[in-house]
Amino acid sequence: MFTKTHSRAALLVMLIVAAVIPFITKNAYYLDVLIVAFIWSIAATGMNVLLGFTGLLNLAHAAFFGIGAYAVGILTFKQGWNFWLALPVGVVITAVLGYLFGLIAFRTRHDAFAIFTLAAGIIVTSIIQRWTDLTGGRDGLNGVPPPPPLLGLELEGSSPGFYYLALLALIVALYVVSVVVRSPTGRSFVAIRSNEDLARASGINVYAHKQRALMLSTALAGLAGGLYASYLGFLGYAITSPNQTFQILLFVIVGGIGTLTGPVIGTFVVTIALQFLQGFQQYQLLIFGPLLVLLVLFAPHGLMGLWIRSTLKSRRPRASATPAPAGKEG
Amino acid sequence: MTSSPNTDLLQVENLGIAFGGLQAVSGVNYRVTPNAINAVIGPNGAGKSTFFNLLSGFYKPTSGRILWRGQDVTRVPAHEMAKLGIARTFQTTSLFKELPIIENVLLGTRLRGRSGVWDAILRTSRLKREENEARERASWALDFVGLGPNDPRPVAMLTQEAQKRVSIAIALATNPNLVLLDEPAAGINPEETAGLTRLIRKMTEHGLTVLLIEHKMNMIMNLANHIMVLHHGQKIAEGTPQEVQGDPAVISAYLGGGSRA
Amino acid sequence: MEFFLQQLVNGVALGSVYALVALGLTLVYGVLKIPNFAHGALYMLGAYLTFVLLTQFGVPYLLALILSGLVLALLGVVIERLVFHPLRGQPQVQAMIAAIGLLFFFQAGAQAIWGPEFRVMQSPFGGVVSIAGASVTVQRLLVIAGAVVVMLALYYFLKRTVTGATIEAMAQNREGARLVGINTDRVSMLTFAISAGLAAVAATLIAPINLVSPTMGDVVNLKAFAIIILGGMGSVPGAIIGGYLLALAETFTAAYGSAVGLSPDFAEIIGFALLVIVLTVKPSGLFAKGA
Amino acid sequence: MLDQLSLDINGLTVNYGAFVALRGVTLTVGRGEIVVLLGANGAGKSTLFRTISGLQKPTSGSITYGRTNLVGLSPEGIIRMGIAQCPEGRLLFPELSVEKNLVLGGYIHRRDKGGVKDGLEEVYALFPILRDKRHQAAGSMSGGQQQMLAIGRALMARPKVLLLDEPSLGLAPLVVEQVLEVVQRINAAGTSVLLAEQNAYAALSIAHRGYVLENGVLTLEGTQQALLGNDAVRSAYIGV
Amino acid sequence: QNVVNIGYSGPLSGAAAFYGKDVQSGLEMAVNEINKAGGITVKGQKYRLNLVSLDDRYLPNETATNVRRLLQQNNTPVIFVPHAGGILTVQAFNTRNPEFLLMAYSSDPSVVSANNALTVTLPPTFDQYLAPFAKTMMKQYGKRLGLLATTSAYGRAWADAMSAEWRKQGGTVVGNYGVDYNTTTDYNPTVTRALADKPDVMLIGGPSQPTALVVKAAREQGYKGGFMVMDQAKFEQMTAIASTTQLNGSIGVLPVGDYRTAGAQRFIKEYAKVFDNKVATAEPALNYLGLYMVARAMEIAGTTTDASAIRAAMPQAARTLKASQQLFGPASINERGQLNSQLQIALFRSGRIMPLNANR
Numbered sequence A: 001m002f003t004k005t006h007s008r009a010a011l012l013v014m015l016i017v018a019a020v021i022p023f024i025t026k027n028a029y030y031l032d033v034l035i036v037a038f039i040w041s042i043a044a045t046g047m048n049v050l051l052g053f054t055g056l057l058n059l060a061h062a063a064f065f066g067i068g069a070y071a072v073g074i075l076t077f078k079q080g081w082n083f084w085l086a087l088p089v090g091v092v093i094t095a096v097l098g099y100l101f102g103l104i105a106f107r108t109r110h111d112a113f114a115i116f117t118l119a120a121g122i123i124v125t126s127i128i129q130r131w132t133d134l135t136g137g138r139d140g141l142n143g144v145p146p147p148p149p150l151l152g153l154e155l156e157g158s159s160p161g162f163y164y165l166a167l168l169a170l171i172v173a174l175y176v177v178s179v180v181v182r183s184p185t186g187r188s189f190v191a192i193r194s195n196e197d198l199a200r201a202s203g204i205n206v207y208a209h210k211q212r213a214l215m216l217s218t219a220l221a222g223l224a225g226g227l228y229a230s231y232l233g234f235l236g237y238a239i240t241s242p243n244q245t246f247q248i249l250l251f252v253i254v255g256g257i258g259t260l261t262g263p264v265i266g267t268f269v270v271t272i273a274l275q276f277l278q279g280f281q282q283y284q285l286l287i288f289g290p291l292l293v294l295l296v297l298f299a300p301h302g303l304m305g306l307w308i309r310s311t312l313k314s315r316r317p318r319a320s321a322t323p324a325p326a327g328k329e330g
Numbered sequence B: 001m002t003s004s005p006n007t008d009l010l011q012v013e014n015l016g017i018a019f020g021g022l023q024a025v026s027g028v029n030y031r032v033t034p035n036a037i038n039a040v041i042g043p044n045g046a047g048k049s050t051f052f053n054l055l056s057g058f059y060k061p062t063s064g065r066i067l068w069r070g071q072d073v074t075r076v077p078a079h080e081m082a083k084l085g086i087a088r089t090f091q092t093t094s095l096f097k098e099l100p101i102i103e104n105v106l107l108g109t110r111l112r113g114r115s116g117v118w119d120a121i122l123r124t125s126r127l128k129r130e131e132n133e134a135r136e137r138a139s140w141a142l143d144f145v146g147l148g149p150n151d152p153r154p155v156a157m158l159t160q161e162a163q164k165r166v167s168i169a170i171a172l173a174t175n176p177n178l179v180l181l182d183e184p185a186a187g188i189n190p191e192e193t194a195g196l197t198r199l200i201r202k203m204t205e206h207g208l209t210v211l212l213i214e215h216k217m218n219m220i221m222n223l224a225n226h227i228m229v230l231h232h233g234q235k236i237a238e239g240t241p242q243e244v245q246g247d248p249a250v251i252s253a254y255l256g257g258g259s260r261a
Numbered sequence C: 001m002e003f004f005l006q007q008l009v010n011g012v013a014l015g016s017v018y019a020l021v022a023l024g025l026t027l028v029y030g031v032l033k034i035p036n037f038a039h040g041a042l043y044m045l046g047a048y049l050t051f052v053l054l055t056q057f058g059v060p061y062l063l064a065l066i067l068s069g070l071v072l073a074l075l076g077v078v079i080e081r082l083v084f085h086p087l088r089g090q091p092q093v094q095a096m097i098a099a100i101g102l103l104f105f106f107q108a109g110a111q112a113i114w115g116p117e118f119r120v121m122q123s124p125f126g127g128v129v130s131i132a133g134a135s136v137t138v139q140r141l142l143v144i145a146g147a148v149v150v151m152l153a154l155y156y157f158l159k160r161t162v163t164g165a166t167i168e169a170m171a172q173n174r175e176g177a178r179l180v181g182i183n184t185d186r187v188s189m190l191t192f193a194i195s196a197g198l199a200a201v202a203a204t205l206i207a208p209i210n211l212v213s214p215t216m217g218d219v220v221n222l223k224a225f226a227i228i229i230l231g232g233m234g235s236v237p238g239a240i241i242g243g244y245l246l247a248l249a250e251t252f253t254a255a256y257g258s259a260v261g262l263s264p265d266f267a268e269i270i271g272f273a274l275l276v277i278v279l280t281v282k283p284s285g286l287f288a289k290g291a
Numbered sequence D: 001m002l003d004q005l006s007l008d009i010n011g012l013t014v015n016y017g018a019f020v021a022l023r024g025v026t027l028t029v030g031r032g033e034i035v036v037l038l039g040a041n042g043a044g045k046s047t048l049f050r051t052i053s054g055l056q057k058p059t060s061g062s063i064t065y066g067r068t069n070l071v072g073l074s075p076e077g078i079i080r081m082g083i084a085q086c087p088e089g090r091l092l093f094p095e096l097s098v099e100k101n102l103v104l105g106g107y108i109h110r111r112d113k114g115g116v117k118d119g120l121e122e123v124y125a126l127f128p129i130l131r132d133k134r135h136q137a138a139g140s141m142s143g144g145q146q147q148m149l150a151i152g153r154a155l156m157a158r159p160k161v162l163l164l165d166e167p168s169l170g171l172a173p174l175v176v177e178q179v180l181e182v183v184q185r186i187n188a189a190g191t192s193v194l195l196a197e198q199n200a201y202a203a204l205s206i207a208h209r210g211y212v213l214e215n216g217v218l219t220l221e222g223t224q225q226a227l228l229g230n231d232a233v234r235s236a237y238i239g240v
Numbered sequence E: 001q002n003v004v005n006i007g008y009s010g011p012l013s014g015a016a017a018f019y020g021k022d023v024q025s026g027l028e029m030a031v032n033e034i035n036k037a038g039g040i041t042v043k044g045q046k047y048r049l050n051l052v053s054l055d056d057r058y059l060p061n062e063t064a065t066n067v068r069r070l071l072q073q074n075n076t077p078v079i080f081v082p083h084a085g086g087i088l089t090v091q092a093f094n095t096r097n098p099e100f101l102l103m104a105y106s107s108d109p110s111v112v113s114a115n116n117a118l119t120v121t122l123p124p125t126f127d128q129y130l131a132p133f134a135k136t137m138m139k140q141y142g143k144r145l146g147l148l149a150t151t152s153a154y155g156r157a158w159a160d161a162m163s164a165e166w167r168k169q170g171g172t173v174v175g176n177y178g179v180d181y182n183t184t185t186d187y188n189p190t191v192t193r194a195l196a197d198k199p200d201v202m203l204i205g206g207p208s209q210p211t212a213l214v215v216k217a218a219r220e221q222g223y224k225g226g227f228m229v230m231d232q233a234k235f236e237q238m239t240a241i242a243s244t245t246q247l248n249g250s251i252g253v254l255p256v257g258d259y260r261t262a263g264a265q266r267f268i269k270e271y272a273k274v275f276d277n278k279v280a281t282a283e284p285a286l287n288y289l290g291l292y293m294v295a296r297a298m299e300i301a302g303t304t305t306d307a308s309a310i311r312a313a314m315p316q317a318a319r320t321l322k323a324s325q326q327l328f329g330p331a332s333i334n335e336r337g338q339l340n341s342q343l344q345i346a347l348f349r350s351g352r353i354m355p356l357n358a359n360r
């Protein structure tokens, strides 16, 4: 219970800080790093729905991010759609493709599921590479327009306007995930993660719930991708690759799997850490790699897990090794 | 007790399943006596758990039919079976280990809910109504098995006996007509076994039908109204405890001559 | 016919390398349940090590092959001790992230030491022989022969020796293994040693045909994952058959794909397409045990 | 029985975090004895067994076998001393064949190929079903069959002290009888046995002595006769 | 002392790191030389140059972030980017506040056709090689062309353009078997396939070393025809892998060391000295040249901050470079911001590289 109020408070503080930043600095680089982190946070939150709450590792997550990005990019750039129409349509397209993907992917379980999705992701990447007429192929798509100004607020590039747009999208994503994981549906996700056979015996339609979790997860990936496309203006196939998926996975795990705020914190910490390490140029991964190893060794439940554990310790002498999944209510 | 087709709960005809070359269950005809305690006994590896897995939709039979209230449910998936009113427990106690008691039991109520993702996002009244119903049902089930809802610890930290009760509560929370219990008394002591016996009796008093696998003969012979004996996947005997106990085939295959058990 | 034969040799040589890499991965992944995404980096380090032995120390090729295998085996033991052993009992994704951390470290390390550019490893077996009209480099024959010898030895070890059985036993039940007196720590180390050693041998065999660079393991690594799933996880024959299957599929896509409208660069993803199709039809993989 | 020694446990305390699972337990398994350990669920029986086998580190106390202190030895070291366990939950190798499970049970004697073979024959003689299923994966057998395999695997180590943690769990009455007979036979051949059981009557009927463990503390100790005659024991562990 | 920061965002880690490092080396060498010679003089003030390099792993989004960082944290008036994706992304905002000059190193035609007012493109587009390559090779080896280029956007464009040119000159294209030169484990299957069509000439190319492997594989399988080597691959690097005998009959870009200009000869020697005997290719050479032009343009424009003015001074800067800095002959910059560096083509024949004149 206390962890819940704590994380609520933490969330509120974070939000307030996030909201005032554009008033403090107009530095396009800082805004850029934050906007990109907001966008990846949404994608990481989506991955967490599936991995953290439902226990399914989808290694095609970046592919869905890419599908959302290309959908919005193509609709606005090639079809001339308005961004505000293209974004929701892009999200729906991603979720529907997620559903179709699930039809086949959920025939497999456990490790086979993870590797199946890895392979599927690689295939999506290569389709995007080869379907030149639609996606621009290996050249990519250049010139995706920024969202049109809204209420006189400029939304182009690393502007405060886009900053608030991305922040708002993240808040919406977090809201949706938080209410869903607390609902009976979300509880069923956790049941599947915990014990699939018992869930089935208890009358939970495991397949249908996996599909729902996957659609929610891919919809969030699509939302993040759509924002990314109109933020950057350029789309290349590289954003759909397994490497991107691993990066998102990193965000989720560094922050703390199965917690609401973990993926967001993880995204920010990793993104900012990598910016700091930029000074080391080609040696940055020489430092980052061991940092990762140390992290999983000494904070196996991510930064949020570390934090929850320390609060638990102060409250109760016998701390349990596992953090309370956020899906439960006290 | 006479059973006409419309009071029939569960009936199987010529039921069988093979794993590769092994015929784990074969040609079993059986009818569950409604509102009674039915037992399945038999040597290890006789196919009892497999029989349960067939009834609850976890395995698809390679031959035969399963009828529920006269309807063919042979190919119905497990979660649908639960919705129809067949609940089960597993031989090795199976729980949502990292969740507390109440969450475990609430999950048993999930199958009656229709609310989905949108209800959660929009916080519909349906969601709230279902949530209240679920909590009521869950606390009823916990009450029934004699546990309190307020223990915040993950169930993995509870005693074996409490865990067994939780698993029964999850089954009861699904609002079943028929409960399949796979060795509920394994690994608990005589005192606790007695408590469990009382609990199972109470289930039939509440109008439930119980189908039970157990090796504890004292318990079974006291408790069961009707016993079926499986051996090598086949039914070798069926009847009241007295009938079964005296059956020479059962004695040689299963009970043996001694009285230590 | 000559064309077919040429392609067959190409495919079998490539398959030998795939099989060796996949074997190492399947041991660690299937047996210790660690998805070692750093496996490709070990492969890469094995190649560099041989490269250094050849160019800086003038060690003969075959000796370099053995030395590189041994040193990598040692490195396998070190990472098992330092990283994966302490992670025992944690969820799989933790090990996966640790492995990715190692991958970053090894790749960046290799770049820091040897630079980012491609290196060329000359093999002493540079000749070309003609077999039934197909011209085959001696190095390719060496790849095939070397891989087959190593695989037979490994198969014998795993299936016919008690020490080999301990690897599988520990995989299935660590505590059970300890109770019968198996030193599970030693078995974990042994598994990693074999796995990394195999990677180094595979890399040393293929490097003279291809190039040595810090990222040379990336693609092979992904393919090895596809192979072990294709072949059924943890299954030793599965990894071998899967390796050859994938290589032949790639080779023959390149060879005959254009007849059915598949461009040769499709060969690079045929493995993943195959995997998706196989798992769609048979979700547990081609050679999965049990039902 | 010359190489027989006694297993002595003195003031053993075991913690799981802050939770005390065993508190100052003192107990002896003498040469050639069958000793029964009775106790409700969660009393700490398995904890004691795990600690003897070296899977769990005690907080304090000693475990000696003859003159050797077992505390601090690895499980491998302990089984080499001749102390084997058939654990709760069986801990088999589910995907390996029955025979490989048994062969690995004789892992510490692996250099003695003939001995392992003889061991196999002995186990198959005790449990003929295992011979029939020797090529089947252990995990695909029924619960009871697996239990037999677990006992057989422990015997393959040719133990001098055999620890049996609830061997009758989930077994058919006929098989329970067989198992207890087997225990008696093993014992007659010179192996001391420490047996944890819920099935107190059956266990006591073959035992020499017994202990009662409650909430991590030994509360009662006595001979077979004394315990069978004890009212508290009768009501708590035997049932009326 | 005053300092002008010059930005660079390229792949310094990952699969393309060798390429990013090559470019970076060229820039670094120029910066060091200029500083050693006392820096640049702008409106009478002395300035030292400082290269700020950031790794973008070849990812456009990372390039965008890096560029914003360079602008905000380092006030760089000029930024070098060596890949098309990054360049195109940056072109979306380099003419807006704050403006900066983008030094683009990519032969992708869309970089030039974007008509960006603040971009200078360093490498020549590949179309100038098409006609002479085709003409020379068709005459010597025959009319059947097999395509075996890398599958990057660049490689495909090259292959398409060459097919058109080849047909225009009366040849036939017998097969198109692009493979990814960055990920392929074994080139043999594809080479075998391509040879089955009995081509007289093959178009190959990607990074130098894999390209050399393709040459080697083809020769080992008995191929006797000619190779047209795309400009991404450099003879001076290919010789480390394929023997000169195997390379005989290849046409490609003249190695930097084969220019008889004093600038090229000095550059090659210096580069080998500074970078531990690394072979200098056109990559470091052109970026080295680019950096000298930037330095000169700042002096001419009399500003280290005004990107438009620096850009405007670039043509004059190119013309007025000292002879020792003109690597390939007199450089010039055309109205679309493209450097004409006078690169030449070359033929490998009897174990030697012979320059040919590419200009029509």
Ligand SMILES: Nc1ncnc2c1ncn2[C@@H]1O[C@H](COP(=O)(O)OP(=O)(O)OP(=O)(O)O)[C@@H](O)[C@H]1O
Pocket: B157, B158, B159, B160, B187, D016, D019, D021, D039, D040, D041, D042, D043, D044, D045, D046, D047, D048, D088
């Ligand atoms: N790994 C553990 N962490 C925390 N507590 C544990 C752990 N293992 C056991 N316990 C607790 O220690 C106590 C003793 O457990 P133990 O398994 O030894 O009992 P037991 O007598 O063997 O019971 P059973 O008859 O159920 O097998 C129980 O309360 C149990 O909950």
Ligand SMILES: Nc1ncnc2c1ncn2[C@@H]1O[C@H](COP(=O)(O)OP(=O)(O)OP(=O)(O)O)[C@@H](O)[C@H]1O
Pocket: B019, B022, B024, B042, B043, B044, B045, B046, B047, B048, B049, B050, B051, B091, C291, D140, D141, D142, D143, D144, D145, D170
């Ligand atoms: N998934 C499976 N694959 C292969 N064989 C199986 C499978 N499940 C069960 N079996 C086999 O079917 C037979 C019956 O097993 P089952 O578990 O039903 O026995 P049981 O009667 O419940 O025994 P116990 O009383 O020991 O629990 C056994 O021989 C077992 O090995």
Ligand SMILES: [Mg+2]
Pocket: B048, B049, B050, B091, D142, D143
């Ligand atoms: Mg059973």
Ligand SMILES: [Mg+2]
Pocket: D045, D046, D047, D088, D165
């Ligand atoms: Mg126990």
